[in-house]
Amino acid sequence: MSDMTAKKHKRPLWYNLSPLNLPLPGLVSIFHRVSGLLLFLAIPFLIYALQLSLADQAGFDAVRSAMTHPLVRLVTLALVWAISHHFCAGIRYLFLDLHKGIDLPTARATSWLVFAGSAALTLLILVKLW
Amino acid sequence: MVNRIVVGAHYGLKDWLIQRVTAVVMAVWLVVMLGLLLLQGPFSFESWRALIGGFCMRAFTSLFFLSLMYHAWVGLRDIWMDYVKPVWLRLSLQVLTVLALIWWAVWSIALLWRI
Structure with a gap:
């Protein structure tokens, strides 16, 4: 803590912790949690x-x-x-x-894959269901 | 060890492992169900009942529901631990979650074996 206060930071520090400001793997993570709760x-x-x-x-x-x-x-959607x-992101976590x-470029690419894959799955299931 | 904070966790590997094992069980069940829906759907009442009522599907679906309830417990516990700070409220929510999951587990399996 002492070396932190030694630096001339303007306090208090404000971080933008909005979910929309998360990096892509962070978005996968928070959506994994939200979808799980749903x-x-x-x-x-x-x-x-x-x-x-x-x-x-x-x-x-x-x-x-x-x-x-x-x-x-709407609820079904x-x-x-x-x-x-939850399925796609869960497989990514496994x-x-x-x-x-683990490395960043792959983690980003698989995050895109999760979003694309889950969108495609959603479409496929809804087309078959309705 | 003496001043442990009551969070409802077991501080161990057990729940972490069970979360993943149950995830795999549910993933396999979902893939099987999606495959059946795509290949054999849409279902009539008779074909739907015959599909779920077969012994293997009944047993597999029971395993799915048990896995779901345990998996949901680990996930919900994580959510309560992360966002609900007052201990009395967090413990109440955790107790309600456990009771709901036990109720739903008994309900779902009872209805499967009553077909």
């Missing part, structure tokens, strides 16, 4: 939908028709993106755990 909150609704869809024909039809509601479609991003892709 998916957690969705669990009971998804279990309920699964229960309905497996109960009888009426329940199955109810889930199908509910999924065409605009608001439900968010959740499909969340699972796609590789990082194995010390693969």
Whole structure:
């Protein structure tokens, strides 16, 4: 601490910690967390939908028709993106755990890959689902 | 060791490892489900029920749900530890999270084996 105060910094120091100012791998990280929280909150609704869809024909039809509601479609879009991003970013983290892709250029490239891959997955699933 | 702060963590490798093992289980399940959706979908009520109701799929989906709840516990615990500073509030949120996850685990597996 003493050498810090010795320097002529103007205090207090203000850092821009806005998520939008994060480097690309940092964006992957914060979106991994946000998507994880979203998916957690969705669990009971998804279990309920699964229960309905497996109960009888009426329940199955109810889930199908509910999924065409605009608001439900919006939520579905968010959740499909969340699972796609969480999946892609999670695989990236598993590789990082194995010390693969640690250096900055590779880490940036795989971050782009996560964003592109999750966008493509989201599109693919939604096209098939709707 | 004496002045440990109560954060709800175990300070160990166990949860870190389980988070990754459960992630792999869920990733495989998701790839299988996506493959089935793309190859066999869209499903009718009968084909959907037959797909999930088969013994292997039932067991695999049960494993998926158990993995999901444990994985979510580790992730949510991290979030509470990072952002919620008052100990009483953090512990309350952690307890609520655990109870919700246990409830959802029992609910999801019970409904799978009732098909």
